[in-house]
Amino acid sequence: MAEFFIEIGCEEIPAKMIPGSLGEGRKILEKFLDGYNIHVSNITTYASPTRLVYHIPEIDLKEADQTVTIQGPPRRICLNEDGTPSRALLGFMKKNSISEDNIRYIQGKTGEIAAANVFVPGKNTDFILKEVLPVWLKKIPFRKNMKWADLNIRFVRPIRWICALLDGNPLVFEYAGVTAGKTTWGHRILGKRDISVTCFSDYKSRLKENYVEIDSVARKTVIQQAIAAFETTHNATVIRDEALLDEVSYLVETPFVVEGSFENKFLKIPEEVLITSMKEHQKYFAARGSDGKLLPRFLAVASTSNDPKGYIQLGSERVLAARLYDAQFFWDEDRKKPLESRMDKLDRQIFQTDLGTYGDKIQRIQKIGEIFNRFIPCDAKALKETIRLCKCDLATDMVYEFPELQGIMGGLYAKEEGKPEEVWKGIYDQYRPGSMDDDLPRTREGELTAISDRLDTFLGCLAVGIVPTSSKDPFGLRRAAQSIIRIVLEKNLDFDLYQAIRDCLPIFDSALKIIRSDWENQIFSILDARLRFWLNTRGFAYDEIDAVLSIHHGNLLDTLNRVKALRESRKDADFLRVAGSFKRIHNILDAAKDIAPDTVNVDLFSQPEEAALFDAMVTLREDAEFFTTEKKYGSALKRVGEIADIVDRFFDEVLVMDKNDDARQNRLAMLTSLRKVFLTIADFSRLVISDSKS
Amino acid sequence: MNFQELILALQEFWSDHGCLISQPYDIETGAGTMNPHTFLRVLGEKPWNVAYVEPSRRPTDGRYGENPFRVYKHYQFQVIMKPSPNNIQDLYIKSLKAFGIKPEEHDIRFEEDNWESPTLGAWGVGWQVLLDGMEISQFTYFQQAGGIDLKPISVEITYGIERICMFINGIDNMYNLEWGHGISYGEIRKQDEYQFSKYSFELADIDLHFKLFDLYEAECLRILEQNLPIAAFDNALKCSHAFNVLDARNAISVTERARFINRVRTLACACAKSHLEVSNG
16 A cells, blocks of 8 residues: 655635636546555545645555456357367457367357456556546636646646655656656745655645645634634634635735734724625635724734734734725724715616616516515515615615625615615615525515515516526526525415515516516526425434425415424324325325216215215315415424325225216325325325334 | 936836836826737737836816826836746836835835726736835736736736836926936927816817717728728727716716716727737637
8 A cells, every 4th residue: 555645736726716626636636546456444634825736545556356257259160160269260369369178158138259368567647647647637627727837738827846755756747847756846935945855744744834834724723713812812803704714814825913903093983894805805814892892903914924114014004004994994884875876877877788777677676566566465665765775876886896795885874874774674685685694674664675686686587587597597597496485484474475576576567578478487486495404404314304395385384384283294104105095196186087076975885984085085185285284394294294194994894986987087086185185284195104113 | 316317217217127118108098008019918828028208188187287296198118027927026126226216225015906907898906016115116917908817927017117116316396307318308298288178178079079989980881891900999089088088077977977987888898808819829
């Protein structure tokens, strides 16, 4: 067993691309090596801004030798009449360098054929790697690649060196004008170049001496320790931000955390703006004091080992001051004019070519809001005002400069203008939730504004033919649908969402560019898919979700209640027996060619099990109706379980597909009725029932 | 080191590393990239190494001389090397020493920042270079110019020389920089800034500039028919500037904006294509 590792040395790779591409690269390398007869242990990966590293602690140095049976021509053409080898056999022998002694005959698919065992020596791993690695390098996927100099190669950034050692020996091959070998590069400024290494642990420690920590977890730990120390010193809480921590850890070869501060006077700017300035633009961490208020301090992470002259701190503070100076200017300037004075600018700003301006969008959102307000009561006047003003901040200087503050700024400016709480909070929260774990709007008006705005984008874009694909969704339609579903379910909005949406469709009549039925199908299939996703994240199984979604109508809370009940009922063995029979009922009914009559004729019953099932069905129908009206789906399903014995006995004793037409059709009618009753609760025939349970 | 010393230091450095020291173009440009010494010369196979200062006019960035960081016209120091040398990042860092930065005392980082110029049909991949958190340069490997895939690839380094000068002198207001011989940047530039801001935002004749745009566009196309792309390109630059003035005057709506950009791009791409044909033929 030997050790192998390769380091691809590049000019700075974009931080956000590193983790994904690093992992994809590992998968592809694994797949490549799978094709050879060598044992390979797990591949571990490391990366810094200027290198991707793959380490295989254990790898065979050579493929195992193999004896392989090769097949030749059919026996009947192998020998000439005089018993000497025919031309066909000679050709086979020559091609495989074997003598006649090695030839034997085996049974092939169509008769006997010549065959021979040949010895295939295993290839050396260094030979394999030299063959595989250049192909692999071409395949590592990045979101965006580039060319450089006069090479025909594409990679995320120019490759400047490759360090590759197998069992301590350099693996020499050429790629992108670089010869791979046993040397690595340290930190661009503080470290050395062309550092010879002997093995992976030597490589790691030599790099550490040269100011590169290749382990992102170790880099993160250093940053977190500095954060903790800062918190103790200043009795502060640094605002946690995993995404920022991840990004920053891939922006540095070795982290050095610098503490900085800004002037107190900037604290008059809303903290949302301060945090955005620090985080989005400078990638600094902001902190709060023990009173929860923002401190005029920050932490910056530099890619170096020290700040000997304090230049880094000074520079960070100056850059941030310039940003805050701008922010202060925008905050002051924007407030000189009321939000609504910006309305006319929105009439000129295009939302989407076929859907018109933001002014047009607001008019549509108003209509959607009105329709939804019929289903969900709230302060109609406040809702109208919220929607009227919700996009005005797009025309402010602050949002022009800090687009990520859209909505939030509108809310803050509305608050400054003294708008009622429902209105300013509604504006503030309109883009919530931005992601699966983001906060939801705080007020009912905010919820309706958020839903109406999303729905306008969603319905409108689909109407003009913008369809989200797995790789392209520029208007974030899937996310919009997801947000609507989250708000409805997590805020317990008990109404028929799909009906409300259908009521909104006429608003888009004039914009509609595709076939109406296609449009409607897209709308509800995307919503169903997002609902399915949400339920799945809540731990519901696919079959439980399927069982309910196949009959659901559009009141999402109702759907949720049914799925919950179904999950509970899975523990009920009797219920599962009925579910199994339900599947059988589906099969029988789907296969039957008869058109079953609408009603069951009790006079045609010839067996007691028929009458028993009929009585049970009638009672179940009444109970199911009662419980579903009361939304007690658990009780309804429990009642279903209670007829298990009756159902089983029916199927044990009664032949549904009787030769007698009347008897058969009557039984089909009964099963049809029973199916109907079941389907008022859920299509639980879709439950996947394991054999041991059923 | 004052403003002119900084320029001289950069010129000397890049001259020592094989660049021709060229001069700014004599038509309004928004960036050093629009100078034909970049836009046309990055096309084709011939090696090309050049450095020059480019006064860059961006009417919408005008602030009447009141904002310490933002101006109607700033100066870029532009370096183009074709093909991109393997040690270009090292050269760049070495160039910082030319104006007194000791790299080991600072945090120097290359953060992803891909460049795209829709009006030139050009894009590239690269970084903004941050010095202690402040952006001091753009560093770009051009992939396309005038809609044409480039081979070999040129690398472009653009130094924001006002910012760098402010940084090395610890000055927080551009106008307080010393240009040279005790004369401030403000003395040289502040009146220009006021007047050009006033002109671009308030006074520029909108109808005239729409007309100018149309006229220069027609002239560009006419000259292209004569296979004189270098001469034609001047007219494309004139269009671009007229568009920028109209943009500052708020005379162009969002939809029209995309159309105007497209018109300039069409000219730039046609010039690039013609230039390749003429210089190869």
